[in-house]
Amino acid sequence: MPATCQVRVLGGFGVAVDGQPVPTHAWRSRRAADVVKLLATETGHRLHREQVMELLWPELPVEAAGANLRKAVHYARRALGDPGAIAVDGQVLVLWPDGRLDCDLERFDRTADAALASGDASACAAAAATYGGDVLPDDRYEWWAEERRAKARTHYITLLRAAGDWARLLELDETDEEAHRAMMRRHLAAGRRREALRQFEQLREALRERVGVGPDAETVALFETALAEGAEPPSVRQTVAVTLANGLVAWGRRNVEEAERLAKRARALALDANLGHELGEASTLLALVAYAKGTWHQQFREEFADSVRRSANLEGAVFDAHLCFQEFYLYGPEGHEGAESFGRDLLAIATEAGSPAGLALAHLLLGEFALLSGHVDEACEHLDRSLADAERAGCLSAQSIALERAAEARVRRGDLALARSLLDRAMPLAHSSGIRSHLVIRIHGLRVLAAGGLVESLGAVRHGERLLTSATHVCDPCSMAFRIEAARACARANDLSRARRHLAEAERISGLWQGGPWSAALWEVRAELRRAAGQNAQAAALFLEAAELYSTLRRPIEEDRCRAAAVG
Structure with missing residues (x-):
C-alpha cells in the first residue's frame, strides 16, 4: 500500500495518494466517494458497516443496503488504487489502515483545540486561517454530513471570536449581535460615532430581514449612548x-401592552415624517401584537384604510409588513373562510380612495380566494387586475405576488409554458423588493410545480435548495410550498431520502399552523412517498385522508387530485 493518503473535506472533497490526485471519474459511483468521506471524517477513520448502511441507504432493507455497500467499497478501493485501502476489521470498515492517512479536518481540529487551550488571540487567528471552508459543501443535502459540518463551523467561529475577528464573523453571519456590539464599541472608542450608528442600523436591518426580531436591550442601550454623545x-x-428596537425588546419579553404602545408611537412618528421603511417595521410589530391579541383583521383593516389615503410609499410599506399575516389568514387553521368578504371590504375602501396599491392588494386577496376555491377563470381575472394596479402603483412586491399567483392559476389550467413565463417575470421583481426573503422561495416552489418534466422539476428543486443553504435568509412559512413541491418531485424521482428531508422540514414549519391546508398537503406528500416505495395500499389510505381534509377546507382541485390518486 502507498505510504500516504491525503483527504480534503474542507471546502470540497479531494483525495491524493502519494501526492497524486485521484481523478473524479475514478470513483465510478457517488456512493464509493461517500464511503471514503464518511470514514475520513469519523474519529479513528473507522465505522461499523451497519452504521454506514444506515447513513447511506436508510430506506433500503438490510440485504439490499449490504449489497450496495459491498459495491461502493469495491469501487472505492479501485479509485484509491489498492484492495487494502478500505479494510474490514470484523464488522468495522477502516480507511487506510496500513499507511499514513492525513485528513485536513483532523489537522484543523487539532490546531484549533491547541490554540483555544492556549488562550492566545494570535494563535487562534492563525488556527482560523487553516480553515479551508465548510465540510463537504457539495453534500449540503446529505444529512449524514450535517453534524460534521456544523461541528467544524462552530469550531471555526469559536476561533474567530477568541481572536476578536469581528469583521470576519459578520461576513459569516450578519446577525451576530455580539460582533456588531464589539464593532460599535470599537468605533466609539476611536471617536467614530457615525460609524457606530451605522453599525447598529446594519444589525437592525439584518435582524429584521433574516430573523424577524430586533436587537436586544444591551445593544439598544449602546445605540442610545452613541446618540447621546x-x-x-x-x-x-x-x-x-x-x-422600534425597544418595542421589539418588549415583545421578546412578552410585554404585549408595552410593545403595542411603542409600536403605535413609532408608527405615528413614521407617518408624520413620511418614513415608509420605518412605517413597515412598525406595522410588522403591530401585526404581531394584533395576532397575539386576536385582532389582526381589525388592525389590518384600520391600517389599510389609513394607508390608502396617503402616499404610495406608505401603502407599499403596509402591504409588505402584512404579507405573512395575510398568507396565514389564507393558509391557517380555518383555511380561506371569510376571505372573499374581507377582500370585498378592502376593495371598496381602495376604490373610494382611488388607491392603485390598495386595489392591487384587494384584487390579489380575491384572486387567491378564487384560486383556492377552484374558480380558476375568476382567479385569473382578479390576479391580472391586481398586476395592472400594482404596476401603476410601482409596488414591486405586489407585482411579484400577482405574477406568482397568476402562474399558479395557469398551472391549474395546464398552461405550463405561460406559467413559467410569468414566473420569469416575477423573479427579478422579487429579488428587488423589500421582502425578498419571503417572495423568492415562493417562486422557486412554483417553478418545481410548473416544470415541463421530471428533469426540469429536479433542476428547480436544486435551485431552491441552493437558496435555502445560502447566506440569504428565507422566511420559513413562505418556504412551505417549495418544501412540499420539492418532496413530491424527489419522491417521483425515487430519491426518497431527499424527499423525506424536505417533508421533515415541512412538518416542522407546519407546526406554525395547527390544521389547515398545509396539514392536508403533508398527508398527500406522505402518500406519494408510500407510493414511491411500492406501498400502494398505505398510499391509497393516506391519499384519502388528504382528500377528506381538503374537502373540509373546500379545496376542490386538491381534493379531486387526491381521490384520483387513491384509486389510480
Whole structure:
C-alpha cells in the first residue's frame, strides 16, 4: 500500500495518494466517494458497516443496503488504487489502515483545540486561517454530513471570536449581535460615532430581514449612548429606530401592552415624517401584537384604510409588513373562510380612495380566494387586475405576488409554458423588493410545480435548495410550498431520502399552523412517498385522508387530485 493518503473535506472533497490526485471519474459511483468521506471524517477513520448502511441507504432493507455497500467499497478501493485501502476489521470498515492517512479536518481540529487551550488571540487567528471552508459543501443535502459540518463551523467561529475577528464573523453571519456590539464599541472608542450608528442600523436591518426580531436591550442601550454623545439631537428616523428596537425588546419579553404602545408611537412618528421603511417595521410589530391579541383583521383593516389615503410609499410599506399575516389568514387553521368578504371590504375602501396599491392588494386577496376555491377563470381575472394596479402603483412586491399567483392559476389550467413565463417575470421583481426573503422561495416552489418534466422539476428543486443553504435568509412559512413541491418531485424521482428531508422540514414549519391546508398537503406528500416505495395500499389510505381534509377546507382541485390518486 502507498505510504500516504491525503483527504480534503474542507471546502470540497479531494483525495491524493502519494501526492497524486485521484481523478473524479475514478470513483465510478457517488456512493464509493461517500464511503471514503464518511470514514475520513469519523474519529479513528473507522465505522461499523451497519452504521454506514444506515447513513447511506436508510430506506433500503438490510440485504439490499449490504449489497450496495459491498459495491461502493469495491469501487472505492479501485479509485484509491489498492484492495487494502478500505479494510474490514470484523464488522468495522477502516480507511487506510496500513499507511499514513492525513485528513485536513483532523489537522484543523487539532490546531484549533491547541490554540483555544492556549488562550492566545494570535494563535487562534492563525488556527482560523487553516480553515479551508465548510465540510463537504457539495453534500449540503446529505444529512449524514450535517453534524460534521456544523461541528467544524462552530469550531471555526469559536476561533474567530477568541481572536476578536469581528469583521470576519459578520461576513459569516450578519446577525451576530455580539460582533456588531464589539464593532460599535470599537468605533466609539476611536471617536467614530457615525460609524457606530451605522453599525447598529446594519444589525437592525439584518435582524429584521433574516430573523424577524430586533436587537436586544444591551445593544439598544449602546445605540442610545452613541446618540447621546452627538452634538445634534437625534433625527426622527433615529428616534423611530430606538422606539422600534425597544418595542421589539418588549415583545421578546412578552410585554404585549408595552410593545403595542411603542409600536403605535413609532408608527405615528413614521407617518408624520413620511418614513415608509420605518412605517413597515412598525406595522410588522403591530401585526404581531394584533395576532397575539386576536385582532389582526381589525388592525389590518384600520391600517389599510389609513394607508390608502396617503402616499404610495406608505401603502407599499403596509402591504409588505402584512404579507405573512395575510398568507396565514389564507393558509391557517380555518383555511380561506371569510376571505372573499374581507377582500370585498378592502376593495371598496381602495376604490373610494382611488388607491392603485390598495386595489392591487384587494384584487390579489380575491384572486387567491378564487384560486383556492377552484374558480380558476375568476382567479385569473382578479390576479391580472391586481398586476395592472400594482404596476401603476410601482409596488414591486405586489407585482411579484400577482405574477406568482397568476402562474399558479395557469398551472391549474395546464398552461405550463405561460406559467413559467410569468414566473420569469416575477423573479427579478422579487429579488428587488423589500421582502425578498419571503417572495423568492415562493417562486422557486412554483417553478418545481410548473416544470415541463421530471428533469426540469429536479433542476428547480436544486435551485431552491441552493437558496435555502445560502447566506440569504428565507422566511420559513413562505418556504412551505417549495418544501412540499420539492418532496413530491424527489419522491417521483425515487430519491426518497431527499424527499423525506424536505417533508421533515415541512412538518416542522407546519407546526406554525395547527390544521389547515398545509396539514392536508403533508398527508398527500406522505402518500406519494408510500407510493414511491411500492406501498400502494398505505398510499391509497393516506391519499384519502388528504382528500377528506381538503374537502373540509373546500379545496376542490386538491381534493379531486387526491381521490384520483387513491384509486389510480
